[in-house]
Amino acid sequence: MTRFIARRLVGMVAVLFAVSVIVFVVFMVLPKQNPAQSLAGKNATPLLVKNIEEEWGFDDPLPQQYLTMMKKVFTGELIQYEPRIPVSDRIVEGIPATFSLTIGAALIWLFFGLLLGYLSAIRAGGWLDRILTGVSIAGISIPVFLLGPVLIYVFANELEIFPNGQYVAFGEDPGEWLNHLILPWITLALLSIGFYSRVVRSNMLDVMNEDYVRTARAKGLSERQVMTRHVLRNSLIPVITLFGLDFGATIAGTAIITESIYSIDGIGLYAAEAVAKFELPPIMGVALYGAFFVVLMNMIVDVVYAYLDPRVRLGESASA
Amino acid sequence: MSAPLLSVQGLRVGFATEEGVLQAVDGVSFDLRPGEVVAIVGESGSGKSVTAQTIIGLTRANNARIEGSVKLGGKELTSAADAEMQRLRGERIAMVFQDPMTSFNPVYRLGDQIVEAIRAHRPDTSKRSARERVVELFEAVGIPAAERRVDDYPHEFSGGMRQRAMIAMALALEPEVLIADEPTTALDVTIQAQILSLLEQLNRERNLATILITHDLGVVAEVADRVLVMYAGKVVEEGTLDEIFYDPQHPYTWGLLGSLTRLDLPRPHRLPQIAGSPPSLLDLPQGCPFRPRCPHEFSKCPQYPGLEAGLPDSPNHRDRCWLTPEEKREKRMVEGQIGLEAPRQVGPA
Numbered sequence: 177m178t179r180f181i182a183r184r185l186v187g188m189v190a191v192l193f194a195v196s197v198i199v200f201v202v203f204m205v206l207p208k209q210n211p212a213q214s215l216a217g218k219n220a221t222p223l224l225v226k227n228i229e230e231e232w233g234f235d236d237p238l239p240q241q242y243l244t245m246m247k248k249v250f251t252g253e254l255i256q257y258e259p260r261i262p263v264s265d266r267i268v269e270g271i272p273a274t275f276s277l278t279i280g281a282a283l284i285w286l287f288f289g290l291l292l293g294y295l296s297a298i299r300a301g302g303w304l305d306r307i308l309t310g311v312s313i314a315g316i317s318i319p320v321f322l323l324g325p326v327l328i329y330v331f332a333n334e335l336e337i338f339p340n341g342q343y344v345a346f347g348e349d350p351g352e353w354l355n356h357l358i359l360p361w362i363t364l365a366l367l368s369i370g371f372y373s374r375v376v377r378s379n380m381l382d383v384m385n386e387d388y389v390r391t392a393r394a395k396g397l398s399e400r401q402v403m404t405r406h407v408l409r410n411s412l413i414p415v416i417t418l419f420g421l422d423f424g425a426t427i428a429g430t431a432i433i434t435e436s437i438y439s440i441d442g443i444g445l446y447a448a449e450a451v452a453k454f455e456l457p458p459i460m461g462v463a464l465y466g467a468f469f470v471v472l473m474n475m476i477v478d479v480v481y482a483y484l485d486p487r488v489r490l491g492e493s494a495s496a
Numbered sequence: 497m498s499a500p501l502l503s504v505q506g507l508r509v510g511f512a513t514e515e516g517v518l519q520a521v522d523g524v525s526f527d528l529r530p531g532e533v534v535a536i537v538g539e540s541g542s543g544k545s546v547t548a549q550t551i552i553g554l555t556r557a558n559n560a561r562i563e564g565s566v567k568l569g570g571k572e573l574t575s576a577a578d579a580e581m582q583r584l585r586g587e588r589i590a591m592v593f594q595d596p597m598t599s600f601n602p603v604y605r606l607g608d609q610i611v612e613a614i615r616a617h618r619p620d621t622s623k624r625s626a627r628e629r630v631v632e633l634f635e636a637v638g639i640p641a642a643e644r645r646v647d648d649y650p651h652e653f654s655g656g657m658r659q660r661a662m663i664a665m666a667l668a669l670e671p672e673v674l675i676a677d678e679p680t681t682a683l684d685v686t687i688q689a690q691i692l693s694l695l696e697q698l699n700r701e702r703n704l705a706t707i708l709i710t711h712d713l714g715v716v717a718e719v720a721d722r723v724l725v726m727y728a729g730k731v732v733e734e735g736t737l738d739e740i741f742y743d744p745q746h747p748y749t750w751g752l753l754g755s756l757t758r759l760d761l762p763r764p765h766r767l768p769q770i771a772g773s774p775p776s777l778l779d780l781p782q783g784c785p786f787r788p789r790c791p792h793e794f795s796k797c798p799q800y801p802g803l804e805a806g807l808p809d810s811p812n813h814r815d816r817c818w819l820t821p822e823e824k825r826e827k828r829m830v831e832g833q834i835g836l837e838a839p840r841q842v843g844p845a
Binding site: 386387388390391392393394395396397398399401405406409410413484485486487 | 552554583586591593595598599600602603617649651662665668
C-alpha cells in the first residue's frame, strides 16, 4: 500500500511535468499578440515594449523561459498580466466556490443517480423503469447552457424562490451560501444524474445474471437483500471509479459553463478568463491545478477500488 | 418403502419468448425419498437444470408458465407464495451449483456469505455463533485450517475447496433435500472424485435426499440410486442405476453410455459420439425429438410414445421408444458393447 502510493506520487510528478511542457509548447506554437505589447498598454512606445520584453524575459530562449516560469510556479511568484496579481492568489480565491459547487453537486448526482438507477433496475421493463429512462435521457440531453438560464428564469426571475447566482462564502452566511448554490448544483448535477442512473441500471442488470446472485436467492435471502447486498453492491464498483474521475475533473475546474451562467467566481471562470485573454501564466496555473486533482482522484479511485473489490491488490501486481 | 419426501408430478415449465413458447420441461415426474439419490441426466438444454430450479422456485418470472405439481412433505410448492418459497430455500431445500468459481460473490468473505445464509433464516443467531457453525461446517466438508479459512475471499480458494465451501453452505441449515446442479462439471477429474465421495458420505450420514443433475454418466454411476434420462424437456428413460447401465432401453441412453470412455476396454479409434445436436425447443420435430439423430428411426417414430415399462420384470423401468425389447437388445450392441450405431447421414455435414 505504502509502496503503491509512493510510486503513484512519483507518477504524479511526471504527469504534472508533462502537462506543464505540453501547455508551454502549445502556447508558444499558437499565433498570438506579443505579451509585452499587452503589458505595455495601447499607446506604448517601442522602447517601453522592448524594456518589458527584457524585464519579463520574453526574448530569452524558450527552454530558459520555461525554466523561469516553472521556478515561479513553485515559489508562487507566477503573475498574471492584467491586473498584475499572483496566479496562485486567484486560484486560492476560486477554490472555495468551485469546491462548494462541485462537492454539493457531486453528492446530489451520486445520490439520485444511484437511487433512480436502482429503482429502474429492480423494475426493469415496467412503467417506472420506462418513466425513469425517459427522465434520464432528458437529463442527459438538456445542455447546461440551456438548463441554467431556464432555471434562472423560472426559479429566480418568475417565482423568485432562489437568487440568480453569485457565490456567498459559507463563513459569511451559511444560509445564503446554500440558497445561492441550489440552482447551480441542480444545473451541474442533472446531466450526471441521468448518466449515472443509466450506468447503475445497466450494471445492475448485468450483475443480476451472475451466478452468485442465483446463489444468494437459493440460500433464501429476500429479494431486497439480494438486490442491495449482492446486486447493487457489486454494480457499484465500476460506478465508484467513474464517480472518482468525474469528481476529479469537475473539481479541476471543468464546470466552466455552470460557473459562468451563475457568475460563480471559481476556478472554471478563471480558466475561461485566462483562455479568453490568452495569457500563459494563468493558463499554466489552472492547467497544473486541474491536472493535480485529476491525478490525485485517480490515485484515490485505485485505492478505493482495491477496497471494494478484494481481488484487486495494490502493489506488485498493480504494475502489470 | 417410506413415503416420498419430494414428489414431482407432471411438471411442465414453459417460457414465453418472442419466437413462441419455449417448453423447457415437458411432463417430468419422480419421487425422492430420504437418503435417496436421484440423478437427472441429459445434454445442455434437456431441461434438467430448469427442473431443479423450478423445484426451489428460482424460475418464477413473468414470462414463465409452470404447470404440474411439486410437493415437499405433502405441501404444494408450485402455488406457494414467494415469501414462503424464500423461507424454504436454504432451510429445507438447498442447492449446490455448477461453477464454484462464479457461484460465490467475489467481494465478500466466504464465511460471511455462509453466515448471511444462516442469519437470513435464523435472525436471532449471533454473528459469533453463526461463525462457529461455519467453522464446524468447513471441517465437516474437509476444508483444512477451517478456523482461518472462513475469513478468506472466494478467489483465495481453489476450485475444489470452493465447491466444498459451496456444499458447506448448502448444509448450513440442515436441509432435507439437496439439489446438486452439475456439482463436479467445472472441476478436475481427481477433485471430481473427492467431491462425489463427499456428497455420498453426506447423503449417507445425514440421510439427505439428493437430486443430482449431470450430463456425465460416470458421475451417475458413482452415487445415484435411480436415474432419469432427459431429452428435449421430456424424460425418455427412467430406472434404477443397474437398469439404466446394464439394460438401457432408449437409443439416446445407449448413445450416452457408448460415449463414455472405458478404462477396462481397448482404446477406441475415435471417441464415439451422438451425431448432430439437440433440437431447438422452439422447433421440435414431430413425434420423438431424438428421431433426427437416431439411426434406428422407423415408421412409428413420428408419433411420440408415452413413458411406459416395456419389460415385465421391471415395472419401474420406463422409456419412450417404439422398438420392442428384443429389437432393443439386438440394436444396442455395437462392436460388442452398448452404444449407438454409426449414424446415417444427419442433415448437411
